[in-house]
Amino acid sequence: MIWVWIALAPILGGLVYGGERVLRARMQRRQGPPILQPFYDMFKLLDKRTLIVHAPHALLAVAHFFVLWFSVAAIFLGWNLLYIIFLHLFAQLLLILAGYSVRSVYSHIGSNRELLMVVAYEPILILVAVGLYLVSGSFEVSQILKSGGYLTQLPLLFAALLMIVPIKVKKSPFDVGEAHQEIVGGVEIEYSGVFYEFLYMSRFLEYIFIYSFIYLFGGESHWLGALLVAGVFLLVNLVDNATARVRPAQMVKIIYTVAMALAVFNLAGVLL
Amino acid sequence: MDMVLTLILLPIIASILLLMLPNQRAQYVVITAVLFFLGIGAFSLYTSMGLLTFQLSHTMNLAIVAADVLLLLFFLYQGRVFNHPKVMALAAVQLVLYGYIELIAPESGSAEIMVDSLSKFMFLIINGVGGIIVLYSVKYMEDEPASPLKKRLFVGGLLVFLSVMNLIVIANSILLFFFLFEMTTLASYLLIAFRDDDVSRANALKALWMNQIGGVVILLGALVAIIGFKTVMFDTLLQSSGGMVLFSIALLSMAALVKGASIPFEGWLLGAMVAPTPVSAMLHSATMVKIAPYLILKLAPALAVSMVGGIISIIGALVFVAASYLALSRSVLKEILGYSTVALLGLMMALAAIGSEESMNLAMALMLFHALSKALLFLSAGVLERLHHAKDIEDMKGMVTRSPKTVGFILFGFVSLTLPPFGLFMGKLFAISSIAALLKEHPSNLIILLSLIVGSALMVLLYFKVASALLSAPSDIRASEAIAIPNGFNVPLVLLSFFIVIGALGYIMLQHNIFVVLLALPMLFVFALPTLIRRMDRYDRSQPYHCGEKESFNAALVYYEPSLKLQRILYWGFGSLFVAVAIVGALS
Numbered sequence: 090m091i092w093v094w095i096a097l098a099p100i101l102g103g104l105v106y107g108g109e110r111v112l113r114a115r116m117q118r119r120q121g122p123p124i125l126q127p128f129y130d131m132f133k134l135l136d137k138r139t140l141i142v143h144a145p146h147a148l149l150a151v152a153h154f155f156v157l158w159f160s161v162a163a164i165f166l167g168w169n170l171l172y173i174i175f176l177h178l179f180a181q182l183l184l185i186l187a188g189y190s191v192r193s194v195y196s197h198i199g200s201n202r203e204l205l206m207v208v209a210y211e212p213i214l215i216l217v218a219v220g221l222y223l224v225s226g227s228f229e230v231s232q233i234l235k236s237g238g239y240l241t242q243l244p245l246l247f248a249a250l251l252m253i254v255p256i257k258v259k260k261s262p263f264d265v266g267e268a269h270q271e272i273v274g275g276v277e278i279e280y281s282g283v284f285y286e287f288l289y290m291s292r293f294l295e296y297i298f299i300y301s302f303i304y305l306f307g308g309e310s311h312w313l314g315a316l317l318v319a320g321v322f323l324l325v326n327l328v329d330n331a332t333a334r335v336r337p338a339q340m341v342k343i344i345y346t347v348a349m350a351l352a353v354f355n356l357a358g359v360l361l
Numbered sequence: 362m363d364m365v366l367t368l369i370l371l372p373i374i375a376s377i378l379l380l381m382l383p384n385q386r387a388q389y390v391v392i393t394a395v396l397f398f399l400g401i402g403a404f405s406l407y408t409s410m411g412l413l414t415f416q417l418s419h420t421m422n423l424a425i426v427a428a429d430v431l432l433l434l435f436f437l438y439q440g441r442v443f444n445h446p447k448v449m450a451l452a453a454v455q456l457v458l459y460g461y462i463e464l465i466a467p468e469s470g471s472a473e474i475m476v477d478s479l480s481k482f483m484f485l486i487i488n489g490v491g492g493i494i495v496l497y498s499v500k501y502m503e504d505e506p507a508s509p510l511k512k513r514l515f516v517g518g519l520l521v522f523l524s525v526m527n528l529i530v531i532a533n534s535i536l537l538f539f540f541l542f543e544m545t546t547l548a549s550y551l552l553i554a555f556r557d558d559d560v561s562r563a564n565a566l567k568a569l570w571m572n573q574i575g576g577v578v579i580l581l582g583a584l585v586a587i588i589g590f591k592t593v594m595f596d597t598l599l600q601s602s603g604g605m606v607l608f609s610i611a612l613l614s615m616a617a618l619v620k621g622a623s624i625p626f627e628g629w630l631l632g633a634m635v636a637p638t639p640v641s642a643m644l645h646s647a648t649m650v651k652i653a654p655y656l657i658l659k660l661a662p663a664l665a666v667s668m669v670g671g672i673i674s675i676i677g678a679l680v681f682v683a684a685s686y687l688a689l690s691r692s693v694l695k696e697i698l699g700y701s702t703v704a705l706l707g708l709m710m711a712l713a714a715i716g717s718e719e720s721m722n723l724a725m726a727l728m729l730f731h732a733l734s735k736a737l738l739f740l741s742a743g744v745l746e747r748l749h750h751a752k753d754i755e756d757m758k759g760m761v762t763r764s765p766k767t768v769g770f771i772l773f774g775f776v777s778l779t780l781p782p783f784g785l786f787m788g789k790l791f792a793i794s795s796i797a798a799l800l801k802e803h804p805s806n807l808i809i810l811l812s813l814i815v816g817s818a819l820m821v822l823l824y825f826k827v828a829s830a831l832l833s834a835p836s837d838i839r840a841s842e843a844i845a846i847p848n849g850f851n852v853p854l855v856l857l858s859f860f861i862v863i864g865a866l867g868y869i870m871l872q873h874n875i876f877v878v879l880l881a882l883p884m885l886f887v888f889a890l891p892t893l894i895r896r897m898d899r900y901d902r903s904q905p906y907h908c909g910e911k912e913s914f915n916a917a918l919v920y921y922e923p924s925l926k927l928q929r930i931l932y933w934g935f936g937s938l939f940v941a942v943a944i945v946g947a948l949s
Contacts, residue, residue, distance in 0.1 A: 140903040147897065148890050156883045171790055172781075172880055178821070179780050179883055185825055186772075189832040190761075193905035197833060201919060208822045212814045219797045219810065228794060279905055345815075353811060360804040 095162040102293025103127045105300070109258075109326060116330050127293070131286055139282030142191045147284045149187035154287040156180035157294045164301045167231025170218040174211070177298060181207050184291075188276035199275020202265050205337045209263075209344040210253040216352040217302060220246040223359050230305065237308030240317075245355035247306055249348040254321060256340070257299040259292075260329035265337040362413055364402050365476055365531065368484060371395060371402075372524040376517030383509065388499055388516070395520070396492035403484040406476075414472035414533075422473075426463055429540045432547060433459065436569065439550070445566050451573035458580040459539075465587055466536065470594045475533035479658055482725055483530035483651070489860065490647045490732045491523045493853045497740050498639035500849025504747055505637060507555075515555065519643060522548045526648050530655060535583040535593045535613070542579060542616065545649050546572040552640040553633050564632030571629040575619035578943075582612035599662050610660050611669045611946020614714075615939065618673075621653025621706040623680045624935040627687075630703060634695040638743030641695055646702045646735040651728055654709035658721060665716025668949045669942060671805060676938050677711030678812035680704065683931055685819035689826070689921040692753050694742045697827060698735065701778075704816060705731050705785075711809055712792055719795045723788050730777070730784030730864060737857040738774040741767050744850045754830040754918065761832050766846050768831045770854050773861075775824040779817075782881035783865045789817055830918055 114121020160176035188200030307314025440449030529541035554565035622630035664670030688700030
């Protein structure tokens with residue numbers, strides 16, 4: 090059964106992405122696209138002629154997608170949270186290298202920003218893992234889901250995690266990675282056709298990845314987990330509609346001061 | 362014991378042979394043979410069991426005393442010649458202290474030489490990585506503007522240095538350790554000054570005076586040990602308890618901080634980057650500076666769960682973050698590598714000083730994998746310097762078109778430092794879970810954990826910033842013909858890469874954890890991908906999109922320069938922490 094879920098992960102993520110577009114449209118009192126729009130887009134992309142800059146650049150996108158899928162699968166299989174975080178880092182670095190490997194200004198700016206994003210959220214993710222470990226006694230996702238009470242013991246850490254969700258799903262105030270086409274798509278610019286398809290699906294997987302972390306805070310209660318995910322989903326989109334984008338350096342600064350302080354404060358509280 | 366003696370004498374004999382052999386091919390034969398035998402010797406010792414001890418005879422001890430006094434007099438003389446008051450003062454202080462200690466030192470004690478499992482592990486690093494660097498240096502020195510004799514002296518000197526290193530890791534007498542410590546300082550001094558211009562000389566003198574601080578604190582540590590416990594042996598000192606034992610240990614650990622170029626002493630290691638690249642690779646990243654974590658590991662039984670151990674691990678962890686951050690302001694590739702060496706040495710010392718069995722093993726693993734990866738990176742930087750005359754990463758933009766293979770080696774080096782399944786990454790990963798497990802008992806480890814996490818993230822930024830320079834190509838340069846790497850460079854680089862892969866495999870297998878093995882899958886997949894997806898020719902190629910602008914691509918690199926105020930705070934902060942080690946030691 091779990092393998093079916095793993096196989097369906099990109100589709101699940103696609104539905105979340107489509108649902109998000111509907112939700113945001115409704116928040117802005119627009120009609121918005123149908124929920125299946127991401128999949129229509131994918132079929133459209135398959136029809137396009139594929140142009141590539143050079144083979145390694147195109148292949149790195151494929152590698153990025155599969156490694157990301159691997160890390161999502163690792164979550165579903167209940168692996169060690171640290172392994173999952175670093176597999177995800179690996180996937181991100183493949184994309185960054187891809188961005189650097191072409192002579193495009195936009196691609197380079199995009200990669201630089203992706204790198205800054207990694208630097209910003211990576212420590213928080215690890216601190217979240219450590220916090221869950223301190224409360225549950227294990228880094229294994231399967232063990233973490235067997236106990237509970239994370240939200241009461243780690244409220245500030247959860248807030249820190251909330252702050253990095255917009256970075257991962259590219260939402261204001263931290264949507265620096267692509268900046269709503271302001272840097273012409275960033276890393277994605279030089280991809281087209283089937284290879285862009287892989288990047289497009291990677292975005293779906295990112296949704297699953299980061300919302301899984303939110304879900305973990307529900308612990309043994311699936312209802313609480315689902316509720317948290319739904320709540321955060323709403324909140325992130327609300328914030329996205331209500332805030333302006335910050336500069337990349339400001340993002341790092343905010344995360345390193347506010348989110349890091351929240352996380353450390355919470356961890357110290359648990360320890361003492 | 363014969364094997365140990367081989368490790369010490371063989372490099373010296375080989376260096377004498379080298380001096381008499383002007384023919385390059387003959388030199389290669391000698392060095393390959395030496396590398397082979399040293400490798401076999403180190404490996405067979407590593408797999409052997411048991412503790413070897415050896416008592417030095419009276420004449421040998423006297424010879425060492427004489428050599429030591431000569432060495433200190435040489436430092437004093439150098440200070441006078443180049444009119445450097447700090448060098449002179451520190452040499453004089455050491456002479457006085459050393460003379461006094463030799464007067465009151467107890468005649469008998471346990472054996473001066475002791476080969477334990479830590480020494481055997483160090484042999485592996487010193488002879489394996491060091492040997493490969495010597496092999497590389499023959500080709501490197503070919504283009505050096507120096508007389509043929511001086512070049513041969515250089516390669517021979519590196520070999521002699523190997524035997525000094527082999528000796529220092531088996532020294533059980535603090536005084537013998539001091540002598541060898543000073544010998545490595547001498548090696549640093551002479552090799553940094555090798556090019557003999559103003560900058561080299563100034564930096565060499567800087568290395569000399571800073572490292573002599575290490576000598577002074579070792580002597581002070583020995584003095585305390587003699588007064589308190591009537592011994593100059595590490596093993597007796599570590600078995601004693603109470604009284605001044607922690608003071609002595611604290612003083613000795615301060616020497617590690619100096620040799621490991623922890624802030625505020627990082628200046629000497631960065632200055633050392635003006636030396637020929639094999640020197641940077643050998644002394645200032647792969648072997649000599651490893652004395653720092655080695656010494657802490659040796660002292661770890663006493664440091665564990667003491668205030669002194671606590672403060673050293675906190676210093677190490679903070680250095681890890683601070684040096685990674687400071688590296689972001691640099692643009693010379695070797696300086697960036699130097700800073701990241703300082704940072705990782707800090708991490709190793711932090712782990713060693715925690716003193717639990719697991720964290721000590723992790724420190725050792727980091728030492729080995731760091732030596733391999735950094736040697737690879739330094740040697741590749743040397744190739745770029747020799748073949749393309751590029752030292753600054755600003756000049757390396759688009760290097761991938763000019764030297765794809767070297768860039769491949771550098772990228773592999775970066776990947777081996779940051780990603781699964783390579784040893785250094787694994788070490789950091791296990792360190793996080795190991796420290797997290799200790800958090801409940803020792804909440805102060807939260808500082809170390811936080812530093813480890815943030816420092817690692819900054820290092821990713823650092824390495825991939827450099828990668829961006831190598832990969833981006835300004836378009837006004839016509840894609841020039843790639844220059845092939847000569848075999849004299851290629852073979853050492855391939856050997857190092859091979860050992861990184863083998864080491865990673867071995868380390869994974871040692872864990873007996875199926876999930877750790879699975880971590881290697883993505884890397885395998887990425888490397889296999891080009892063969893999995895063939896026929897990339899069927900896709901049409903296009904030029905990158907330039908938004909209708911005339912192409913003038915020049916990717917900018919990001920630098921983060923800390924403000925002067927912040928720098929001052931850093932130096933004063935780390936300076937006072939350094940002094941605090943001694944104070945804490947004296948009080949506890």
